Structure formats: C-alpha cells, structure tokens
Amino acid sequence: MRIAILAASTAAAFLGGCGGPETSQANNAQANISDSASPAAAANASTTTNGMAMIAAAPSKDRALKIMHDRHEAMEGLGKAMKTLHRALDSSPPDINVIRAQTALMASAAAKIPSWVPAGTGPDVGKTRAKPEIWTQHDLFVRKAKDYLAAAQAIDAAARTGDANKVMALHEDVDKACKACHDPFRAREH
Amino acid sequence: MSSGARANQPVWDLPVRLFHWLLAALIAFSWWSVHNHHTDWHIWSGCAILTLLVFRLLWGFVGSSTARFASFVRGPRTVVDYLRGRWTGLGHTPLGALSVIALLVAISVQVGLGLFAEDEDGIYMGPLSRLVSSDTSDKVRDIHELWFNVILGLIVMHLLAILYFRLFRRQKLTWPMITGRAALEPGVHPMRPGKWWVALICLLIGLGITRWVIAGAPPF
Numbered sequence: 001m002r003i004a005i006l007a008a009s010t011a012a013a014f015l016g017g018c019g020g021p022e023t024s025q026a027n028n029a030q031a032n033i034s035d036s037a038s039p040a041a042a043a044n045a046s047t048t049t050n051g052m053a054m055i056a057a058a059p060s061k062d063r064a065l066k067i068m069h070d071r072h073e074a075m076e077g078l079g080k081a082m083k084t085l086h087r088a089l090d091s092s093p094p095d096i097n098v099i100r101a102q103t104a105l106m107a108s109a110a111a112k113i114p115s116w117v118p119a120g121t122g123p124d125v126g127k128t129r130a131k132p133e134i135w136t137q138h139d140l141f142v143r144k145a146k147d148y149l150a151a152a153q154a155i156d157a158a159a160r161t162g163d164a165n166k167v168m169a170l171h172e173d174v175d176k177a178c179k180a181c182h183d184p185f186r187a188r189e190h
Numbered sequence: 191m192s193s194g195a196r197a198n199q200p201v202w203d204l205p206v207r208l209f210h211w212l213l214a215a216l217i218a219f220s221w222w223s224v225h226n227h228h229t230d231w232h233i234w235s236g237c238a239i240l241t242l243l244v245f246r247l248l249w250g251f252v253g254s255s256t257a258r259f260a261s262f263v264r265g266p267r268t269v270v271d272y273l274r275g276r277w278t279g280l281g282h283t284p285l286g287a288l289s290v291i292a293l294l295v296a297i298s299v300q301v302g303l304g305l306f307a308e309d310e311d312g313i314y315m316g317p318l319s320r321l322v323s324s325d326t327s328d329k330v331r332d333i334h335e336l337w338f339n340v341i342l343g344l345i346v347m348h349l350l351a352i353l354y355f356r357l358f359r360r361q362k363l364t365w366p367m368i369t370g371r372a373a374l375e376p377g378v379h380p381m382r383p384g385k386w387w388v389a390l391i392c393l394l395i396g397l398g399i400t401r402w403v404i405a406g407a408p409p410f
Contacts, residue, residue, distance in 0.1 A: 079310055079311050079312050080312070080324075081312075082311055082312030082313065083308060083312035083324040083327075083328075084312075084324065085312070086312055086315065087320065087324060090320055175313045178311055178313060179227070179311070179313060182227075182311065183227045188225065189310070
C-alpha cells in the first residue's frame, strides 16, 4: 500500500516533468509576438548608430536605452532563428524554405552587430547583459563579430543552394561563433 | 550486556552511499557547469543524474532493507511517534524519510524539466526538447531555472538537519554515509543487505532508459 503511494507519487513526479510544459504552450504565443519586430529593430539600430562607436560623444540616455532595447530584441530574434533552424534541420524532411529564412536573417543581422554596441550603451547606462569588456576589448569583440558574420554568410550560402545537408555540415560553426562571443562578452541573466 | 548498543553495524549499503555522493557531486557539477559556459557538460550531468534516479527508484524496491521505500516511507502517525521519541529503527528516521522523498521527487522533476528544455541561444537542446515546440522548450527552461531554488531549499534543510543532530543529539550522520556503518540500538534488526547482482541489473536498466532518452525516446 505504502509502496503503491510512493510509486504513484514518483510516477507523478516523472509525468509532471513531462506533462507540465505542454500546458504552458498557450502562454507563450504572446511573449513571442515581439520577435517578429526584431529584424526591423535590428535595421533601426544599425542606421542610427552606424560607425559612431569610436568617434561620436555618447548618445543621450533616452537614445542609449532605445539602442539597448532594440539590440536586445534583435539578439532575441537571432536566438529564435537558431532555435527554428535547429528544429528544421532535425525534422525529416527538412523544410529548406524555413532554413533559408533563418540563415538569411542571421547573415543580414551579423553584419550589423558591431553597430549595435556604440560607446555609452553599457551596463553603467541601463539594464543590459553587454559586458564592459565589449568596449575595453573592442578589437577582440569586433573580431568575434566578424567570425560570426563569416559563419552566418557561409551557412546562408549553403542554404541558398537548397541542400539541407550542406547547412547541417555548417551549423556547428555558427553555434561555436555565437558562443565564442557570448562567453567573454555577455553577462549572465539576472 | 544485551542492552548496550552494538557498534559498527552495517546501515547503508554501498549502492546507497555511491548514489548519495554521486548525486551530491553531480548536482554541484550541474550548477557549476551551466554557470561557466559548459551547457553541454550540464546536459550530460543531467543524464547521469537520470541514470542514478532510475537506479535508486528500482533499488528502493529490491535493495537492502534500509534502501527500500517500504522500510522508511511511513504515515503521519509514525512521524508523530518519532517526534515524541517513541521510535527506534535503522536507516532513515520517519521525519528524515520525508526529506529524502522530497529531495528525490524535486530532483526528478528537475531532470524531467531539463530533458525538455533548450538553451536561450538555440545551441543546446535537451534530449526530449524535440518532442515539444521551441516556445514550450523555452518556458520549460525558465521553470527549470526556478525549480533549482526548490532543490537548494531542500539541500539547505538537509544540511541543517545534519548539523542539528551533530550539535544537539551528538549523532554523526555523515560518517555512516561514508563508511556505511553505525552503532545499532538494542532490539533493532540489523540491515538485510541486497544482492550485488540485483544492484547491477538496476544500474543496467537505469543506463538503458537513459540511453533511450538520449536517443530522443524513440519512437515518439
């Protein structure tokens, strides 16, 4: 009898781990609406801050907060693209159009990344996970961004051939390029 | 004298002790790895914990007497008896047993959540995350992060209880969990040891189920 209770509660614990998440699906729809805005946000950030990083005076507080917000949205959009890409690569057969849309977003966003972090948009200004090292080791940051650009362009070129296997062969390079820049330059989530 | 406590009697078998210390080490390692850019190690650590949990669940039915759930999962009356000082026995006390069950359940939930989670960058995916949508997977990761606080709370209680026994009851609980041996109160039955080959079968089943999970739980 006691064993039965225990077995039931343990089973419930395991099922809880599996069944729980499904119920939260509906709640997420709302949270992800913002993702559709991220490419636009990315474009916005790049046009307004392009090339200003090293020369111009720090942007006004409002301007800086706007840049930081847009940057956050754009990065979240890139994360979303990665998730969609990996799931698309996993499904059989992989939907090449879905894959192409993600790699195109990555390649176009990658080119803009250095422009997303003008001086004066660091953690001293507002809530951001951008570490001060982005500005104190700016050359290294730019190099990592370039590595990511190269990886993103390569995988996008592979996607445009229409061969999912070629994309598959390159996705780990993109993973590594993301991580190589996040590890030193992005702070933990709070 | 027959009323004297018998020293150095077996109380925790080797599988229980290995389970305990490996679990403690893997939880610490899981925490460290995920906070130090080693999400891949974190996922492997979680899979190792899954193996341990499956093993422990089975060993709780077919293991040594002190490992069996039937020997320590008791109703509230036993807990009350224990609190009034009317309980003698070997292994988990009725109150300690509640803590053990809470820890096992909380850690099981945590592993279950981790299996369905994906990291925020879409680089790492839990072995079962493909069975749910990306949005669900992200939500699961959020709960996975929050749930760790539940485990931390239970670990703190666990450690405080050990400290309490050490300071106020003059009972060392850590040493028996290392050596497997403790003094036995008079009139208490000694531990009935389980069989090593049964433990091996439990471990193999644990490894088998974990491999199946890592493979994405085919055919689902």
